[in-house]
Amino acid sequence: MIGRLNHVAIVVPDIAAAANLYRTALGANVSDPVDMPEHGVTTVFVTLPNTKIELLQPLGEKSPVQAFLDRNPSGGMHHVCYEVEDILAARDHLKAEGARVLGDGEPKIGAHGKPVLFLHPKDFCGTLVEIEQA
Template sequence: MIGRLNHIAIAVPDLAAASAKYRDLLGAKVGAPQALPGHGVTAVFVDTGNTKVELLEPLGELSPIAAFLIKNPSGGMHHICFEVADLAEAAAKLVEGGARILGDGTPRIGAHGLPVLFLHPKDFDGTLIELEQLQSP
């Protein structure tokens, strides 16, 4: 069902400082910040060639990243994202198997402009998983 690892997301307390570390110390290609109000975050994608690292900073006090940073002030891994060929089919199979989809189960548009769903971390060994619909060819 899951395809390629699309990205690993890291919550950071200071997006500019984290972006500079990836760009200046690691020599990575770092994208421009994108505000994603529907997800309560500002994101920057770091291109590593074979996948991406998504740096996330809270966008407002109600951001899920703000709550994460209260528990983890230095930041840390927030979620991993896998691509799926058919998001609706994947969701149905996961729910049938007992997995929980966060929110109301309706896909939202993610940072890449594609539908995404998040799976409850308690169902996946403590890891929040994002599923992203593959872009149609």
């Protein structure tokens, strides 16, 4: 069912510093920061030959990644995102297998403009999993 690894998301306390680190120390192709107020994050995309790393800094008072940063002040890996062909079919299969879908279970439009859902980390070995309709 799952296809490509779309991205790994890393929450960071200072996105300018993180972008500089990936650009200079790791020598990667790094975008400018983009504020996404509707998602509560500022994002930098690190483009690798086969996938992306997304650096996320909380934006605004109700950022969905603020609690993670409070628990991990240095930052850390936040989630992985797997692509699926049909997000509703994927959701129904996952629910039938006993996985919990976060929120109301209906796909939302994610940061890439595509439908996404998040799966409960306790059902996936402590890893927050996003699925995105590719």
